[in-house]
Amino acid sequence: MNATKTKTLPDGVTEDPPWIRRLLIATALLFLVLFLFVPLAAIFKEAFSNGLAEYWWALSDPDALAAIRLTLLATVIAVPLNLIFGIAASWAIANFEFRGKSVLVSLIDLPLAVSPVIAGMVFVLLFGTNGLLGAWLEAHHLKIIFATPGIVLATAFVTFPFVARELIPVMQARGSEEEEAALVLGASGWQMFWRVTLPNIRWGLLYGTILCCARAMGEFGAVSVVSGHIRGLTNTMTLHVEILYNEYNFAAAFAVASLLTLLALVTLAAKSLLARRSGRAGQDSEELA
């Protein structure tokens, strides 16, 4: 993970015997191969099982394109909302002391503890035909459930905590001296934010956004409840995968799934790049001190 650990690993007494080391590495790797590598390989193997042409056909199918478009639309609306919330919440939490701060932090994590199915269900209870606002919506010819707004809402709910969760530790670790210096030197609040805060948190922000996007595009349970599964209209990518799979059109299902898998892999790559970067930055500041 970072290079300092290699240097500080002492030899001798705290080393495990080689046979134990090999046994543990082998067991851990076997477990990971069974649970991580095999599924990953299986997705791409199944996706290309009928050849490249079939793969391309599955992705350029109008229903698939509509699903991709809807997924992107939901992501483009939900992620910026959560981004703004994440920045605001982490600014308040990291830089200020106030009553009920720990409660707020726990509440931000709340959507993670809620089952995705329940996350979708709450919007049905609120906006569905028999829901609290159902009659009012119907009277005004507004449709939220089984339509795009419901999908956006469910997506936003499920991805709600991710940006804030990434940013809070980043901001807390940085402290606020640079902002204070900027203010003392006469910067306005927004100048301070754009020129000092934002550049400093950019990597955490970037990873939070990527994670948020990946989760938004990959959300299944919550979206499944509110979508109504209307082909070409209210189907997101994951729901399209489900439909294709249930129609025994495995190759096409895995073709769409492979796109989502690529997204997941990009997320992982971004994370390890970021970890390496911040690890190096941490090392630099240690050397300075």
Add this chain to the structure above:
Amino acid sequence: MPRGFCGHGSAPPPAVQPRTPLTRIIHQNNEKKSYCQAWHGFVGIAPENTLPPGACSGNGVSPDKRLLFLKYSGEYFGLNERRFALPSRRLRRGVLPGFGPALGLSLFYLCLLVLLPLSTIFLRSSTMGWQAFWEAVTAPRVIASYRLSLLASLGAALINAFFGFLVAWVLVRYRFPGRDIVDALVDLPFALPTAVAGIALTAIYGPEGWLGRPLAHLGVQAVFNPLGILIALTFIGLPFAVRTVQPVLEGLDKAEEETAASLGASRWQTFRRVILPPVLPAVLTGFALAFARALGEYGSVVFISGNMPMRTEVAPLLIMTKLEQFDTEGATAIAVVLLGLSFALLLAINLLQARQQRLAGQ
């Protein structure tokens, strides 16, 4: 010299108006109003003649050792060090702008998107009456789904607690080729859409799959069986178990192990008595996180379980079925119980983590 001091060397500190007279800061400091770890900055400037006689003379620390004074051209600069008491909550807020709007926006969005929708569940279930609620929750099919959800999640969390520790240990302590890739891929179940995970696992463990075929030879059918649910939930929970233990293992002090070894402890004794105790709370947290995640899981289970009522139907799946049958009340009742369980787990996790941070702080 504290890092927050902006005038290193000969450069003069910025000339600004006194924000707060230093005397007041000292006074409020004696009351120890609030603490903050991240703060180690500049708190204020006071002209020399504003200080009471004997408050400080020259460079030095305040009587309560919470403030550092630097005398510079007739003015005193007050600096407080990391983990030192803050002057006051009001001053702390006064330094940076945007507290009101930031908190207001966060709370507004939180209420609108999360709290208000979630409260409808409790609202709806409270209108259905105790009798109806109890009947909906204790129907045999519902009880069976709770039992399956709890048992499968428990099993998966136990597997993850064990293998999560093992994987974290191997990643932290040993070097082997491909370690970085393995380390990055541990998060795969977290980043991969659950539906994709579900169809991939079903394909692998199905009768024609890479692992399903050898299992079938042994007479074990994984797919459409509780075993399949266990596999899916293990997959889903793995990163939580690994990532909570890993930083704690990285932070362990090797000197303690060396001490134990030099005092004649065997490697196994060292592991049990020196390494395990500080890591155990993290293992427990990882277990609880994996458990909570598994309890609500839907996407990966729906494909592999076969959704047979009484046999392979987990609670989130039953909620889905009830919703599709427009039995909103039944679905709400099941959801209330499931949410209650999740919140109890969340509370336990928060308490565990607070405990762990206290331990780490000592």
